Amino acid sequence: MRSASFLALSFASSALGATYQMSENIVGAGFYNSFNFETAPDPTHGRVNYVDQATATNTNLTFAAGNTFVLRADHKTVLDPNGAGRNSVRISSKNTYTTHVAVFDMAHIPVGCGTWPAVWETGGSWPYGGETDIFEAVNGQGTNQATLHTSPGCTMPASRSETGSAPTTPAQLDCDTSVNGNAGCGVTFAQGTSNGPAFNDNGGGWYAMERTNAAISVWFWSHSDPSVPADVRAGGSTVSTDAWGVPSATFPNTSCDIASHFVPHNIIINLTICGDWAGDASVYASSGCPSTCNDFVNNNPGAFTDAFFEFNSINVYT
Numbered sequence: 001m002r003s004a005s006f007l008a009l010s011f012a013s014s015a016l017g018a019t020y021q022m023s024e025n026i027v028g029a030g031f032y033n034s035f036n037f038e039t040a041p042d043p044t045h046g047r048v049n050y051v052d053q054a055t056a057t058n059t060n061l062t063f064a065a066g067n068t069f070v071l072r073a074d075h076k077t078v079l080d081p082n083g084a085g086r087n088s089v090r091i092s093s094k095n096t097y098t099t100h101v102a103v104f105d106m107a108h109i110p111v112g113c114g115t116w117p118a119v120w121e122t123g124g125s126w127p128y129g130g131e132t133d134i135f136e137a138v139n140g141q142g143t144n145q146a147t148l149h150t151s152p153g154c155t156m157p158a159s160r161s162e163t164g165s166a167p168t169t170p171a172q173l174d175c176d177t178s179v180n181g182n183a184g185c186g187v188t189f190a191q192g193t194s195n196g197p198a199f200n201d202n203g204g205g206w207y208a209m210e211r212t213n214a215a216i217s218v219w220f221w222s223h224s225d226p227s228v229p230a231d232v233r234a235g236g237s238t239v240s241t242d243a244w245g246v247p248s249a250t251f252p253n254t255s256c257d258i259a260s261h262f263v264p265h266n267i268i269i270n271l272t273i274c275g276d277w278a279g280d281a282s283v284y285a286s287s288g289c290p291s292t293c294n295d296f297v298n299n300n301p302g303a304f305t306d307a308f309f310e311f312n313s314i315n316v317y318t
C-alpha cells in the first residue's frame with residue numbers, strides 16, 4: 001500500500017509540472033488593450049506601410065466586435081509605384097513573457113499572392129534576445145514553418161520527437177542568424193491544414209507554443225481536428241501540455257541554452273507584403289503568382305480581400 005500510494009503521488013506531481021494557469025485571455029476589443037501598433041519600416045523590405053491604431057481603426061484594417069478581432073491589409077487602393085507600400089498592421093504585446101504557453105485561436109489567416117503573415121515572439125536586442133516564429137508562411141502556399149533565430153551557439157539535433165520535418169545539414173540545424181543567410185532552424189509542418197486556403201476552409205485552427213528552459217515546442221490543430229486536447233478547445237483556466245501529444249515542431253536545449261539565448265519576449269502579429277521572402281523572385285514565381293510581386297501588389301487591391309487574420313482569442317498561461 002505504501003509503495004502504491006508513493007507511485008500515485010509521483011505521477012501526480014510529474015503531471016503538475018506541465019500544468020499552467022491562465023494569465024491573460026485576449027478577446028475582441030481586448031486586443032487594443034493588450035497590444036501596441038508599430039509603424040516602423042519593415043526590416044525585410046516589404047511593399048508595406050504599417051499604420052498606427054487610429055488609421056487602422058478608421059480604415060477598418062483592424063476591427064473588433066464580440067469575440068472577434070480582425071487585422072488586415074488594405075484591399076481597396078491602387079498604389080502609386082513610387083509611393084508608400086500597401087497599408088497593413090503590425091502589433092506587439094504590451095506584456096513580455098519568459099517561460100509560458102500561448103494559445104492562438106484563429107478563424108482565418110491571410111492568404112494570397114504577396115502575403116507574408118507571421119505570429120511570432122522576440123525581445124531584447126535582436127538577435128541576442130532570440131526569436132520564435134510560431135506561424136509564418138508566404139503567398140498562401142505550403143504548410144506552416146516554425147523557426148528559431150538566435151545568436152551564435154544554438155543548434156538543434158537532427159533527430160527529435162516532432163511530427164514536422166527539418167532539413168538535416170549542420171547549417172540548416174543552426175539557429176544562428178549569421179549562418180545560412182538567417183534561414184534559422186526551421187521545421188516544416190506535416191499538416192496540410194496548418195496554412196493557406198486549407199486552414200481557412202477547415203474553420204481555422206489553434207496554434208500553441210510552450211517555452212520552457214528545456215524546450216520550445218509548437219503544436220497545431222485544425223478546428224476540424226477531433227484530436228484537439230479538451231483544454232485547448234475549451235480555452236479554460238488551465239492547460240496541461242503533458243497531454244498534448246507529440247508537437248509539430250520542437251526545439252530542445254540539448255545544444256542550445258534556451259535560458260541564455262532567449263530573453264523576455266513580446267508577442268508580435270504582422271502582415272507584410274512581398275519583401276525578402278514572399279517577394280523573392282524565385283519564391284514568388286514558384287508560388288504560381290503573376291507578374292512581379294511589387295507590381296501585382298500595386299495594381300490589384302482586390303487580390304487582398306482574403307489577406308486578413310481573424311482571431312477568436314489569444315490565451316496566455318504561466
Ligand SMILES: *[C@@H]1O[C@H](CO)[C@@H](O)[C@H](O)[C@H]1NC(C)=O
Nearest residue numbers: 059060061062063070072308
Ligand atoms: C470592417 O471589417 C469587418 C470584418 O471584416 C466587417 O465585418 C465590417 O463590415 C467592416 N466594416 C466596414 C465599414 O467596412
Ligand SMILES: *[C@@H]1O[C@H](CO)[C@@H](O)[C@H](O)[C@H]1NC(C)=O
Nearest residue numbers: 213214253254255256257258
Ligand atoms: C536543459 O534544461 C533543463 C531544465 O531547465 C536543465 O536542467 C538542463 O541543464 C538543460 N540542459 C542543457 C544542455 O542546457
Ligand SMILES: *[C@@H]1O[C@H](CO)[C@@H](O)[C@H](O)[C@H]1NC(C)=O
Nearest residue numbers: 043044116117118270271272
Ligand atoms: C514581421 O516583422 C519581422 C521583424 O521585423 C520581419 O522579419 C518580418 O518580415 C515581418 N513579417 C511580417 C509578416 O510582417
